[in-house]
Amino acid sequence: MTEPVHHVIIGSGSAGFGAARTLRENDADCRITMFTMDAIPFYQRYELPQIFRGRSDWRDLLAVPPSFYEDHRIDLRRRCRVADVDGANRKISLSHQETVAYDRLLVCAGGRGYLPENLTGYGELIHGFGSFEAAMQTYRDLPEGGRVVMIGGDMVGIDLALTLLDTGYGVTLITNSQTFWPHELGAEERAPLLDVLRARGVTVLEDARAVRVEARNGGAPARCVTLDDGAQVQGDVVMAFCGLASSVEFMLRAAVDIERGLLVNPQLRTTNETIWAAGDVCQIWHDSEKAYKFYHGWKNVRVMGELAARNMQGANEVFDVDVEESIGIGEDGEIVSTFWTRGN
Amino acid sequence: MNKSGTDIQFAICGSAGDGTIASGDIVKRAAAAVGFHVIAFDVYPPEIRGFGKCISRIRVSAEQAYSLKEKTDVFISLNDSHAIPHVGEVRDFGAVIYDDRSIAPIREGAHITAHIRPAQIPYGLPIRQISEQATNAARSRNIVVLGYMAGLLKLPSRPFREVIAAKFATKPQAVIDANIRAFDAGLEAGRKVFRLDDVDVGTVPDHGGSEAVMMTGNGAIVRGFLEAGIQSYFGYPITPATSIMERLAVEMPKQGGKFLQTEDEISAIAATIGAGFAGSRAATATSGPGLALMTEMLGLGVMAEVPSVVVVSQRGGPSTGLPTKTEQSDLNLAVFGGSGDAQRIVIAPTNVEGCYRCAGMAFEIAETYQTPVIVLIDLYLSNRYETVFPSHENTFAPKPRKVPELAEGEPYKRFAFTESHISPRALPGDAGMVHTVTGLEHNELGRPGDGDHMRMNAKRHEKLISATRYPGLTVAKRFGDAGKVDVGILGWGSTFGEILEAMFEAQDAGISCSAMKAVMLSPLPVDELRAFFDDCRTVLVPELNYEGQFANLVSGALGRPVVRLNRTVATPMPVADILAEVKRLAAEADSPERIPATAGVGS
Numbered sequence: 052m053t054e055p056v057h058h059v060i061i062g063s064g065s066a067g068f069g070a071a072r073t074l075r076e077n078d079a080d081c082r083i084t085m086f087t088m089d090a091i092p093f094y095q096r097y098e099l100p101q102i103f104r105g106r107s108d109w110r111d112l113l114a115v116p117p118s119f120y121e122d123h124r125i126d127l128r129r130r131c132r133v134a135d136v137d138g139a140n141r142k143i144s145l146s147h148q149e150t151v152a153y154d155r156l157l158v159c160a161g162g163r164g165y166l167p168e169n170l171t172g173y174g175e176l177i178h179g180f181g182s183f184e185a186a187m188q189t190y191r192d193l194p195e196g197g198r199v200v201m202i203g204g205d206m207v208g209i210d211l212a213l214t215l216l217d218t219g220y221g222v223t224l225i226t227n228s229q230t231f232w233p234h235e236l237g238a239e240e241r242a243p244l245l246d247v248l249r250a251r252g253v254t255v256l257e258d259a260r261a262v263r264v265e266a267r268n269g270g271a272p273a274r275c276v277t278l279d280d281g282a283q284v285q286g287d288v289v290m291a292f293c294g295l296a297s298s299v300e301f302m303l304r305a306a307v308d309i310e311r312g313l314l315v316n317p318q319l320r321t322t323n324e325t326i327w328a329a330g331d332v333c334q335i336w337h338d339s340e341k342a343y344k345f346y347h348g349w350k351n352v353r354v355m356g357e358l359a360a361r362n363m364q365g366a367n368e369v370f371d372v373d374v375e376e377s378i379g380i381g382e383d384g385e386i387v388s389t390f391w392t393r394g395n
Numbered sequence: 396m397n398k399s400g401t402d403i404q405f406a407i408c409g410s411a412g413d414g415t416i417a418s419g420d421i422v423k424r425a426a427a428a429v430g431f432h433v434i435a436f437d438v439y440p441p442e443i444r445g446f447g448k449c450i451s452r453i454r455v456s457a458e459q460a461y462s463l464k465e466k467t468d469v470f471i472s473l474n475d476s477h478a479i480p481h482v483g484e485v486r487d488f489g490a491v492i493y494d495d496r497s498i499a500p501i502r503e504g505a506h507i508t509a510h511i512r513p514a515q516i517p518y519g520l521p522i523r524q525i526s527e528q529a530t531n532a533a534r535s536r537n538i539v540v541l542g543y544m545a546g547l548l549k550l551p552s553r554p555f556r557e558v559i560a561a562k563f564a565t566k567p568q569a570v571i572d573a574n575i576r577a578f579d580a581g582l583e584a585g586r587k588v589f590r591l592d593d594v595d596v597g598t599v600p601d602h603g604g605s606e607a608v609m610m611t612g613n614g615a616i617v618r619g620f621l622e623a624g625i626q627s628y629f630g631y632p633i634t635p636a637t638s639i640m641e642r643l644a645v646e647m648p649k650q651g652g653k654f655l656q657t658e659d660e661i662s663a664i665a666a667t668i669g670a671g672f673a674g675s676r677a678a679t680a681t682s683g684p685g686l687a688l689m690t691e692m693l694g695l696g697v698m699a700e701v702p703s704v705v706v707v708s709q710r711g712g713p714s715t716g717l718p719t720k721t722e723q724s725d726l727n728l729a730v731f732g733g734s735g736d737a738q739r740i741v742i743a744p745t746n747v748e749g750c751y752r753c754a755g756m757a758f759e760i761a762e763t764y765q766t767p768v769i770v771l772i773d774l775y776l777s778n779r780y781e782t783v784f785p786s787h788e789n790t791f792a793p794k795p796r797k798v799p800e801l802a803e804g805e806p807y808k809r810f811a812f813t814e815s816h817i818s819p820r821a822l823p824g825d826a827g828m829v830h831t832v833t834g835l836e837h838n839e840l841g842r843p844g845d846g847d848h849m850r851m852n853a854k855r856h857e858k859l860i861s862a863t864r865y866p867g868l869t870v871a872k873r874f875g876d877a878g879k880v881d882v883g884i885l886g887w888g889s890t891f892g893e894i895l896e897a898m899f900e901a902q903d904a905g906i907s908c909s910a911m912k913a914v915m916l917s918p919l920p921v922d923e924l925r926a927f928f929d930d931c932r933t934v935l936v937p938e939l940n941y942e943g944q945f946a947n948l949v950s951g952a953l954g955r956p957v958v959r960l961n962r963t964v965a966t967p968m969p970v971a972d973i974l975a976e977v978k979r980l981a982a983e984a985d986s987p988e989r990i991p992a993t994a995g996v997g998s
Binding site (some may be wrong): 150183184 | 497499511512
């Protein structure tokens with residue numbers, strides 16, 4: 052009797068979850084193990100602003116109940132950090148010194164919030180929003196009616212900013228090149244969108260660069276951001292939304308090609324025949340542009356995870372951009388992004 | 396039982412030497428110190444030698460709890476290989492705390508994260524590393540993890556520090572300081588963690604100024620003995636009764652008592668009966684194998700009508716059996732063991748406070764009825780910790796002895812037939828009361844050879860009948876719904892806590908249900924039992940033995956059918972098992988085709 056194929060998935064977000072579900076749907080016998088740093092099973096990150104609308108129980112955000120994993124025989128290993136991938140011997144090493152063998156590996160580790168180089172020294176003073184725990188900490192630290200100083204303002208940040216305004220908070224946005232990321236917009240394209248934000252009540256500071264963040268000990272508001280022109284902006288919480296940096300550090304010995312992310316072919320396979328990648332962690336070869344490209348946004352990411360899973364099981368499907376990048380202003384005067392508009 | 400406010404079960408699992416039991420002890424004492432009710436039970440390896448798996452389970456509640464819960468709320472692993480089989484005990488959205496580092500490579504699946512279910516909340520921390528940073532040693536891992544837990548759950552830290560300081564009070568100050576540092580380091584780490592579990596810490600209950608005392612069943616036995624003025628103890632060590640003699644060896648000399656470790660159990664009971672004959676409040680304690688050796692001498696105690704107290708803490712049997720596991724399979728031996736018709740008094744407390752009360756009253760009962768009294772407990776009750784809120788009044792102290800009065804020239808009849816069947820008892824040395832005491836059948840004077848065996852047998856049995864009405868002793872008590880019910884649960888000993896919890900859950904489920912505990916098992920309180928049976932459509936008897944020893948005893952005495960629920964699983968009776976059976980019986984009570992219960996031995 053042969054051992055069932057062991058699929059290991061690193062990451063439990065939209066891509067990883069979609070992959071696991073697809074693997075099980077197509078093969079009742081295979082073994083599926085997911086590793087994630089998170090403590091919470093898969094939930095949609097874009098739901099996190101809902102915390103400010105009173106949905107503060109993480110269980111309300113879950114995409115599926117915890118029993119789903121057991122029912123579908125998916126071993127979900129949380130709070131596990133992958134330290135190393137040995138692509139030649141098909142083994143991963145976890146930080147607690149456990150080694151796990153795989154037959155096929157899918158990397159969906161996503162990315163972590165990017166912080167501009169000049170602000171990395173102030174990380175402890177900047178609130179995060181990359182996980183439920185971080186979002187809740189922000190929610191707790193932000194006084195009622197308080198103000199958030201937002202640096203950058205990628206689409207996750209914009210979504211949060213609008214929610215904050217709806218729920219009685221103030222937002223000061225210090226724009227930079229990452230504003231509206233992953234949409235890559237020039238100044239002219241950004242201008243009308245920023246006007247929408249101003250109209251909604253956001254204080255927008257253009258052509259300014261945050262250079263220092265300070266805690267105002269015992270004072271209120273609790274944070275002070277100094278701009279490159281010496282001006283100071285005060286807020287209760289400082290947050291940075293400057294896009295994502297791919298989480299690939301554990302892949303350095305995996306014998307796969309890495310640029311800013313894991314390089315994969317249109318079938319989402321890396322340069323190692325047993326390793327695939329999907330989601331924000333990978334750059335996909337775009338044949339017509341002759342370049343590797345990131346495809347962000349939860350809809351693209353989910354499609355990638357499912358496609359990679361099918362290819363791991365023998366298919367040969369090519370990733371075709373499911374959602375074209377587009378951002379604009381809708382008939383209702385609101386910002387509409389094809390990547391980030393909520394949907395099914 | 397659904398309780399309001401705090402109701403948390405902690406479990407700490409590690410290997411012997413990890414400080415597992417010590418850390419559990421700190422949790423229970425810290426919780427009791429701030430006023431919570433505590434019920435706790437430690438599980439040791441099946442061998443008595445000190446290695447293998449240890450688990451300390453502690454239930455902390457604002458309201459009185461009666462047993463450990465089926466599911467744990469907060470689980471701590473100090474050793475993954477031991478802890479992994481128990482992760483499944485953690486309820487959904489409960490916490491699992493573990494070391495997220497390893498000092499050596501481990502095989503696939505050997506880390507606890509491979510076994511934490513998706514609905515359980517993992518909390519990993521570098522326990523060893525924090526211990527080494529705080530104390531330069533890894534041995535304080537168990538204290539670090541307590542600090543982490545306290546920080547995570549926002550528990551008050553002062554009681555922990557005080558208990559830790561008290562626990563190491565006999566060590567150099569540096570040891571105390573190191574452990575406090577370890578606790579504080581864990582506390583700091585725990586406070587930084589965002590909680591995802593839904594464990595409700597609640598608020599500390601108000602007991603109106605009454606101070607909680609935490610005891611094990613064995614500890615409560617000792618306290619009861621001491622308050623009753625025990626004068627002589629003779630014992631031979633045996634698990635799980637040994638801690639009784641260990642404590643008495645320390646405490647008895649302080650109040651002028653005599654303590655002797657004998658060469659075996661036969662000597663222990665012989666000396667106890669000898670001391671009892673001399674008028675000393677005398678006791679011994681043993682377990683099933685020891686009781687088996689003592690039965691001949693117990694017969695002497697019955698025949699010679701000498702008071703004595705024997706504590707029997709049951710463990711898994713027969714033979715050496717399972718020395719560190721609990722069972723209720725020595726009931727037959729306690730009630731019937733020995734030759735001849737040798738009825739004695741057997742009382743079985745159901746909780747720690749009951750141990751204290753039964754031990755405290757046992758001497759007076761033995762003296763009143765001039766016969767051995769067996770206090771029958773088991774390992775689960777011996778080692779179980781509970782908070783007790785005792786009264787400050789000692790009601791167990793010996794009362795002045797009444798020396799028999801004789802008319803001029805009247806011979807002293809040590810075994811005189813009386814209306815109560817209890818004869819006036821003189822002690823050796825009482826003027827004019829010289830008498831003979833023997834294991835041979837005898838006449839009223841005590842002389843062997845010409846006694847009326849039939850009449851003496853009747854005297855020895857009938858004098859015990861009134862014991863079921865002994866003042867101040869609860870021989871049986873009913874709980875739950877009054878009047879007619881669909882299901883009655885009848886229990887004895889340590890199992891009754893689980894029975895009560897199951898009864899509460901059954902009531903919550905809308906089942907008409909009562910429970911009765913029988914404390915006096917010999918003679919049986921038949922009136923109370925009969926009234927209970929009269930009210931119950933079905934009577935379930937859960938007990939931790941294979942044969943249904945109590946079920947046999949009761950159904951034989953009453954001639955009534957019972958439904959048996961027997962487990963010999965080396966652990967306390969699962970509440971879920973009792974509840975499932977109650978639900979089944981309740982459903983049958985509603986059904987026109989009822990399954991008949993069984994009656995009598997072997998049926």
